[in-house]
Amino acid sequence: MDEPRVLLDYGSGGKAAQRLITDLFARCFANPILAAMDDAALLQGLSGQLAMSTDGYTVDPLEFPGGTIGTLAVHGTVNDVAMLGARPLYLSCAFILEEGLPMALLERIVESMGEAARSAGVHIVTGDTKVVPKGAADKMFIVTTGLGEVLSSPTPSGSRALPGDAILLSGSIGDHGLTVLSRREGLPLAADARSDSAALHHMVAALVREVGSIHTLRDPTRGGLATTLNEIAAQSGVLCNIQESAIPVRPGIMAGCAVLGLDPLYLANEGKLICVLPKNLADEALAVMRSFPEGQEAVRIGSIQAPGQYGKAGQVVLHTALGGKRLLGMLEGEQLPRIC
Amino acid sequence: MKTPGLNNSAFADPALCQGLLHALEQKLDAPLRFMEVCGTHTVAIFRSGLRSLLPKGIEHLSGPGCPVCVTHDREIAACITLAGRDGVRIATFGDLMRVPGPEGKSLKQAKAQGAAIDIVYSPLDALQLAQQHKDEQIVFLGVGFETTAPTVAATIQMAQRKGLPNFSVLSFHKLVPPALEALLADERPTEEGGIDAFLLPGHVSTILGLEPYRFMVERYARPGVIGGFDPADILQSLLLMLEMRKKSVPAIVNQYSRAVSDTGNAHARAILFDVFAPSDALWRGIGLIPASGLVMKDSYAEYDAWKRFSLTLPDVPEVKGCTCGDILKGRRSPGQCPLFGKACTPANPVGPCMVSTEGSCAAYFKYAIGNL
Ligand code: SF4
Numbered sequence: 001m002d003e004p005r006v007l008l009d010y011g012s013g014g015k016a017a018q019r020l021i022t023d024l025f026a027r028c029f030a031n032p033i034l035a036a037m038d039d040a041a042l043l044q045g046l047s048g049q050l051a052m053s054t055d056g057y058t059v060d061p062l063e064f065p066g067g068t069i070g071t072l073a074v075h076g077t078v079n080d081v082a083m084l085g086a087r088p089l090y091l092s093c094a095f096i097l098e099e100g101l102p103m104a105l106l107e108r109i110v111e112s113m114g115e116a117a118r119s120a121g122v123h124i125v126t127g128d129t130k131v132v133p134k135g136a137a138d139k140m141f142i143v144t145t146g147l148g149e150v151l152s153s154p155t156p157s158g159s160r161a162l163p164g165d166a167i168l169l170s171g172s173i174g175d176h177g178l179t180v181l182s183r184r185e186g187l188p189l190a191a192d193a194r195s196d197s198a199a200l201h202h203m204v205a206a207l208v209r210e211v212g213s214i215h216t217l218r219d220p221t222r223g224g225l226a227t228t229l230n231e232i233a234a235q236s237g238v239l240c241n242i243q244e245s246a247i248p249v250r251p252g253i254m255a256g257c258a259v260l261g262l263d264p265l266y267l268a269n270e271g272k273l274i275c276v277l278p279k280n281l282a283d284e285a286l287a288v289m290r291s292f293p294e295g296q297e298a299v300r301i302g303s304i305q306a307p308g309q310y311g312k313a314g315q316v317v318l319h320t321a322l323g324g325k326r327l328l329g330m331l332e333g334e335q336l337p338r339i340c
Numbered sequence: 341m342k343t344p345g346l347n348n349s350a351f352a353d354p355a356l357c358q359g360l361l362h363a364l365e366q367k368l369d370a371p372l373r374f375m376e377v378c379g380t381h382t383v384a385i386f387r388s389g390l391r392s393l394l395p396k397g398i399e400h401l402s403g404p405g406c407p408v409c410v411t412h413d414r415e416i417a418a419c420i421t422l423a424g425r426d427g428v429r430i431a432t433f434g435d436l437m438r439v440p441g442p443e444g445k446s447l448k449q450a451k452a453q454g455a456a457i458d459i460v461y462s463p464l465d466a467l468q469l470a471q472q473h474k475d476e477q478i479v480f481l482g483v484g485f486e487t488t489a490p491t492v493a494a495t496i497q498m499a500q501r502k503g504l505p506n507f508s509v510l511s512f513h514k515l516v517p518p519a520l521e522a523l524l525a526d527e528r529p530t531e532e533g534g535i536d537a538f539l540l541p542g543h544v545s546t547i548l549g550l551e552p553y554r555f556m557v558e559r560y561a562r563p564g565v566i567g568g569f570d571p572a573d574i575l576q577s578l579l580l581m582l583e584m585r586k587k588s589v590p591a592i593v594n595q596y597s598r599a600v601s602d603t604g605n606a607h608a609r610a611i612l613f614d615v616f617a618p619s620d621a622l623w624r625g626i627g628l629i630p631a632s633g634l635v636m637k638d639s640y641a642e643y644d645a646w647k648r649f650s651l652t653l654p655d656v657p658e659v660k661g662c663t664c665g666d667i668l669k670g671r672r673s674p675g676q677c678p679l680f681g682k683a684c685t686p687a688n689p690v691g692p693c694m695v696s697t698e699g700s701c702a703a704y705f706k707y708a709i710g711n712l
Contacts, residue, residue, distance in 0.1 A: 185461065187461070244389075260461070261697070310709075311709060315709075317709060318389070319389070320387075320388050320389030320390075321352060321354055321388075322352070322354055322357050322358075322388050322389050322390060322393060322571055323354060323358065323389070323393065324388060324389020324390055324391070324392040324393040325389055325392045325709060326386055326387065326389050326391070326392060326707040326708070326709065327706065327707050327708065327709050329705070329706045329707070
């Protein structure tokens, strides 16, 4: 038990807590607003419409190829703010730590989080840390809230998809979900698999500025592409037609899914977006997306249709590689590996 | 780099499949009702969109081919009873968690109420749990057909070699051929709307080979094709059915020879029948089928959870309104069940066919557009 660990009094507001804050958080998140160390962050110069989003992060394992819970907590919230066509500027973060968490692990995660915020160009301006007794939480939870300026109005929304619009996807699916699942279960599968955890707001800003008329932006995180498409169809009261063969899935991910009986269409992504816009703008939008590393493999995967004889409002119809058709529905609960 | 799409098997090649579909249309001389008896086939036929492409006149029925769906309420009740005992940790495949038992209670709910239940991916994981939790009794829930049972048998052999005192298996494995026999014994003649031909399960047949299905031809004059799971496999299997019908020579043929040997896997069968012996078993919706289950032999009795915990099948009230039985027998399609999509949905399954991803009702609910 020599290894330094997080102790209960780190969260009590005393000296130990202060050391943790100055030594670790202030160092990794360094920025002038946080450095003021007041009870609240003072934000200046914000104007116009603001976008705000909050999310809690739990993931097992905390570190995985391609990211950590810390990078997810930055990228996830940055992306949620960006999906309103906004430029994320500030983040707050709250840590819930389980007593006994190795300090070295906490440091690595906070460092990865600081690095993710820096390269995304957002500041973590306020935060909080609580330590709970062993067993009262599973290692570490992070909650982040993001604030950003809306770039154009009306903002993209899940309810603005219109018949005739094209549906674009920024890259391959299933990478994050399968990577984390195989690490968690200790499966030797898809050793080359990596989470796609990435901030998408630069690509979004370019889309909004250079292409405009974006009707819907959504990041297909939990529940995967299929779930998000269903949400768009339901919110907008339309039908989504999706071409199966257009959806990119990496071979390692596909193979892993086949073994476990999982469907990549329902696996979480942490660095992908769905963009719905008038079809005459699709090629331009694809070119913009492909000029960013996080959108290199952007493709058009389908189109929006008015409900009618081919399907009801709120449905997603998958046109299979064979030329057949079937519903692409929502999932009940989590995906579970199968019995053979 | 262009990343390939969702099914990149050569046997899913669209051009190949279009050709086969065309041939099927040409050769279809009279309506063909075929039943698949493997949940993986059910899903493959829907997922690939094949069902929407089958020529008019080919009717697809889903049989009792999903091990979760045929697990009886009384068996689920036994699992839940056991899960509630002190010092017991259940290890199970994920699918079983949501199957409703008596009064709709499932293992998932039992877990939420504090029962120790772990989801595992193989029985060997359960063995590992037993080594890690020496102070607990680890019970693996043995569900599945001939495909899964040999691995479970090998795990039991290993537990015996290691002398693990805290590992046991609650077996309600089931055997496919006796269920087919029960189905055929009760089946209408083809000319009265009975089943014309069977698409036999690829996975199960890797173990069984062709022999155990011969009775279908000898006693019931029904052809069967052991088929693979890609769209081209299924289409080719249908063509084989048509050819046999045309020549009036029903037989058991092996379309899936790249995975299934005609004689099956004798080694796996030897392990299976070293540990298990056939016994009568309850099938949900069908009832008692003679010699259709597997019990552990006396030489492995110490690993038999039924004996270790003196468990019996609890009596449970019948689930009202679920027509799973008729669906598993091909008498009705899920859409004809009055509860389908109303009282019974994947979120709130009344019967097991709506729970397992490989169940017929769940597949219809999930994939079928209108009445396709
Ligand atoms: S729809 Fe539900 S109640 Fe009806 S047969 Fe299927 S599982 Fe049973």
